[in-house]
Amino acid sequence: MKAKLIVDCQVTTGADALADVVVKEDGKRWYLAGAVIEHERAHRLVQMGVAEPADAECTLTCCMTTEQMKKAQLHQEMVAKGILIEDYQRYLDGEILGYDEDGNDIPGPHWPEAEDDDEEESDYLIEEDDCDEQP
């Protein structure tokens, strides 16, 4: 059965099917998104959220609705980035994009630190005003 990759996937060691394979900057071999994988377990790629069915056999074996596939794709995105389960909601809210090599959060578009900074600044100004009012 066949599945079409929707994200780039690393080629496993010893794989002999080398069509659509490129070597990336990390020195590893990758299938690029769009490559069609023909394999007896190709349906698992769809269930894992890295591919979509490319033939009827795969569609029937996966037995997934479009909604279920989208859910699997989102889950796979988080798993592949190593997002901890307790941080799933923060990732979905755009607070973090993942972790850097030191394990620290990589801020996302809705990283809350900027709001905290504003609050700290206003607190500081209030304290300054209070000082001025003292005799």
Place this chain on the structure above:
Amino acid sequence: MAKIVSKGAVIKQDIASTLTAIAQCESFGSSGAGSESVKCSTLDTIGNGHEYISTGWAEGGTFDVTLQYDSELAGHQSLTDDITTPVERNYSVTLTGGTEMTFTAAHIELGFTGTIDDIVKADISLKLDQLIAYTT
């Protein structure tokens, strides 16, 4: 010297000739890997100490991973597939800094643990075929 953090570690499994992320690692560890030797003391051995000689072989040991288990996830089903249909399979554990430990597992053992104040965890033990691809 680099400090390699474990947070964000992901285990990948060979699925249809791709290494696909299947789960976050709660913890992971390799044990039992080492070169092998054989005792070869004889009556000619000088002193009380036994003599050993390298066999030229090395043991890969096992690679153990603990993860939060969810039987509905395809990635975790892919692990149990290998119990119901035993097969040798490639794995890698990738860290956020790019460090990767790649190996082939000859067999898998998978068990569950649950306690009243914790979620269900799966403990996986992978018996290595040959050795981890060490950085040299």
